[in-house]
Amino acid sequence: MAKLVGVLTSVLAGLAVAIAAGVGLTAAGNPDANVDLKNNIGANNVYNDIDYGTRSAGR
Amino acid sequence: MRNSGPNGAGSLHRMVLPICSVGIALLALAPVLPGGFVLHYDMVFTPRQPLLPDVIGVSSALPRSVPADAVLALATTIIPGDVLQKLILFGVFVAAPLGAGRLVPTMSTGTRLVAAVAYGWTPYVAERLFIGHWPYLIAYACLPWIVAFGLALRRGEPRALPKLVLAIAPAVLTPSGGVIACLVALAASGIRRAPVVGGVAAVLNAPWLVPSLLRGGDALSSPDAVAAFAARGENWAGPVVSVLGLGGLWNADVVPASRAVPLVPVFTLALVVLALLGQRVLASRIGVTPARSLLALGAAGVLLALLGTLPYGAYLLRWLVEAVPGAGLLRDGQKWVALWAVPFALGLALAIEQAARYLRVRWQRVALFAVAAVAPFVLLPDLAFAGFGRLEPVRYPDDWRIVTERLADDPREGDVVALPFASYRAFAWNDHRPMHDPAPRFLPRGVVIGDTLYVDGAPIPGEDPRAEQIRRTLATDGDLGAVGVGWVLVEHGTPGDVEPALLDRLTPEYRGEWLSLYRVPGDIGRPQQFTPPLVPVSLAHGVAALLIGSSLLVAYCPWPRGRDRLSATSEVEGVKWPSS
Numbered sequence: 001m002a003k004l005v006g007v008l009t010s011v012l013a014g015l016a017v018a019i020a021a022g023v024g025l026t027a028a029g030n031p032d033a034n035v036d037l038k039n040n041i042g043a044n045n046v047y048n049d050i051d052y053g054t055r056s057a058g059r
Numbered sequence: 060m061r062n063s064g065p066n067g068a069g070s071l072h073r074m075v076l077p078i079c080s081v082g083i084a085l086l087a088l089a090p091v092l093p094g095g096f097v098l099h100y101d102m103v104f105t106p107r108q109p110l111l112p113d114v115i116g117v118s119s120a121l122p123r124s125v126p127a128d129a130v131l132a133l134a135t136t137i138i139p140g141d142v143l144q145k146l147i148l149f150g151v152f153v154a155a156p157l158g159a160g161r162l163v164p165t166m167s168t169g170t171r172l173v174a175a176v177a178y179g180w181t182p183y184v185a186e187r188l189f190i191g192h193w194p195y196l197i198a199y200a201c202l203p204w205i206v207a208f209g210l211a212l213r214r215g216e217p218r219a220l221p222k223l224v225l226a227i228a229p230a231v232l233t234p235s236g237g238v239i240a241c242l243v244a245l246a247a248s249g250i251r252r253a254p255v256v257g258g259v260a261a262v263l264n265a266p267w268l269v270p271s272l273l274r275g276g277d278a279l280s281s282p283d284a285v286a287a288f289a290a291r292g293e294n295w296a297g298p299v300v301s302v303l304g305l306g307g308l309w310n311a312d313v314v315p316a317s318r319a320v321p322l323v324p325v326f327t328l329a330l331v332v333l334a335l336l337g338q339r340v341l342a343s344r345i346g347v348t349p350a351r352s353l354l355a356l357g358a359a360g361v362l363l364a365l366l367g368t369l370p371y372g373a374y375l376l377r378w379l380v381e382a383v384p385g386a387g388l389l390r391d392g393q394k395w396v397a398l399w400a401v402p403f404a405l406g407l408a409l410a411i412e413q414a415a416r417y418l419r420v421r422w423q424r425v426a427l428f429a430v431a432a433v434a435p436f437v438l439l440p441d442l443a444f445a446g447f448g449r450l451e452p453v454r455y456p457d458d459w460r461i462v463t464e465r466l467a468d469d470p471r472e473g474d475v476v477a478l479p480f481a482s483y484r485a486f487a488w489n490d491h492r493p494m495h496d497p498a499p500r501f502l503p504r505g506v507v508i509g510d511t512l513y514v515d516g517a518p519i520p521g522e523d524p525r526a527e528q529i530r531r532t533l534a535t536d537g538d539l540g541a542v543g544v545g546w547v548l549v550e551h552g553t554p555g556d557v558e559p560a561l562l563d564r565l566t567p568e569y570r571g572e573w574l575s576l577y578r579v580p581g582d583i584g585r586p587q588q589f590t591p592p593l594v595p596v597s598l599a600h601g602v603a604a605l606l607i608g609s610s611l612l613v614a615y616c617p618w619p620r621g622r623d624r625l626s627a628t629s630e631v632e633g634v635k636w637p638s639s
Contacts, residue, residue: 048553050493051515052514053100055515056311
């Protein structure tokens with residue numbers, strides 16, 4: 001049990017470092033971040049007549 | 060119907076449950092087990108999924124299929140994709156009933172069989188299979204095992220924690236499955252173990268949590284999805300009864316026809332009442348606190364599933380998905396009803412066992428158990444034989460292999476755009492079944508597809524900024540090379556138009572019956588970075604894998620196990636049942 005707690009503690013510490021590194025990298029990187037694109041996320045509307053599904057039974 | 064001692068009859072009794080579980084799997088899947096791929100809605104497997112950064116979540120899209128894609132990419136390096144798909148589906152259909160049957164605290168084989176069938180043959184399983192949500196099915200199959208090891212951890216049994224980790228691990232292939240599994244683990248293991256189990260949950264879910272947190276765009280979803288993906292009434296009784304009966308998926312196209320039979324709600328309510336009556340017996344055998352915790356979690360699952368259909372629930376959900384990053388997880392609410400499945404199956408089986416005690420004649424008791432075990436098949440016959448032809452295995456046309464080789468051999472940079480620019484296809488070679496575009500899981504390069512979903516023709520905007528960038532470029536006849544696109548793949552034999560003027564500007568590389576490949580002329584730019592950074596995302600996968608690997612060692616390595624033998628079974632209220 002003590003071993004497992006040790007492993008878990010190490011793993012959690014590693015995860016914390018990973019997240020911290022990621023936050024740092026994200027803050028420093030992505031110079032091309034395009035605010036306009038972000039604001040319009042998901043505006044594409046190309047319909048190829050295939051529905052993901054329907055709520056109407058017996059269609 | 061009781062287990063006998065360690066003699067021939069006892070061995071036979073012990074074999075009944077595994078045999079029943081394999082029988083359920085064969086009954087459901089027999090027609091699709093021969094070669095070929097089952098390609099239906101979101102279930103898309105490919106012969107060998109490429110190991111690209113996308114599979115671990117280093118992508119502009121939300122990590123909805125992380126780490127499932129990473130696991131598939133690794134697994135298909137040694138197992139062909141179609142074989143792997145069948146192994147997964149068959150494993151799910153065996154593990155779910157087997158886990159529920161082993162979990163129920165009883166010495167009665169009949170009770171185990173009732174629990175097994177009540178858990179393994181449900182509308183939830185049918186609907187999620189037919190919409191292709193195989194990772195949810197894996198999570199569902201893991202839940203009884205998670206409860207078993209969670210209860211063992213609560214009792215302080217040795218090596219219960221690593222076994223719990225191993226039971227949770229398959230369920231965290233997708234974010235929703237991971238959350239469901241960890242909630243069940245927390246409820247089963249109790250408040251005293253919550254810090255440890257919470258830590259385990261965080262690490263196992265890190266592969267999708269980290270890329271979600273570090274993603275370039277936000278993780279907000281369209282509120283339009285709330286109404287479209289809300290639980291749906293499958294018959295005259297409305298969504299509440301449908302959900303209580305473990306059904307109610309939003310998409311009518313994948314719901315078995317038997318769910319609309321007028322008597323189904325009546326039987327559903329009867330089974331729910333029995334399941335609730337059985338909770339008292341369950342509490343007397345596993346303890347009041349864990350039984351209440353599991354029941355409360357089940358009730359919360361039903362409530363979450365119905366939230367989008369309740370008067371103020373829909374408003375709350377719309378606000379959440381629009382304002383809280385990651386709350387899009389809540390929009391397909393019916394998936395949360397999996398939380399109700401375990402207490403439902405255990406309660407029902409134990410209620411039948413109690414009822415059998417009032418019967419003095421053995422054949423009457425056997426008949427009662429038999430009727431209870433057969434009832435789920437009678438109420439949902441159209442899950443059998445893969446929905447009687449709803450699912451069928453097919454082969455990918457050879458064009459896919461040829462295009463894959465062309466792209467792998469070409470040293471030029473650039474992503475692929477798949478046209479028509481949409482998420483779903485209905486190929487003639489797959490009998491026009493709707494299926495997610497296989498290109499991102501087939502081709503050895505980054506593939507951009509449209510990510511808008513349509514429900515009854517109404518659009519639900521996607522969240523991928525890269526898809527939006529490409530859509531704009533296509534719509535304005537812009538330079539695809541400038542946005543990092545080196546290739547255009549046109550998929551034939553599926554609805555949707557492709558602008559001929561666009562293709563005129565490209566260089567044809569391959570023309571087949573089902574696929575055409577074009578090269579974008581000129582210089583190919585570097586794609587705009589919408590992706591989370593590779594290093595922390597890789598680390599998250601690494602630590603999760605490390606935890607699973609170390610748990611495997613601790614749980615099953617052959618070092619001294621004297622204490623384990625002492626508690627190989629647990630005794631509650633005079634009833635012994637296996638703890639693992």
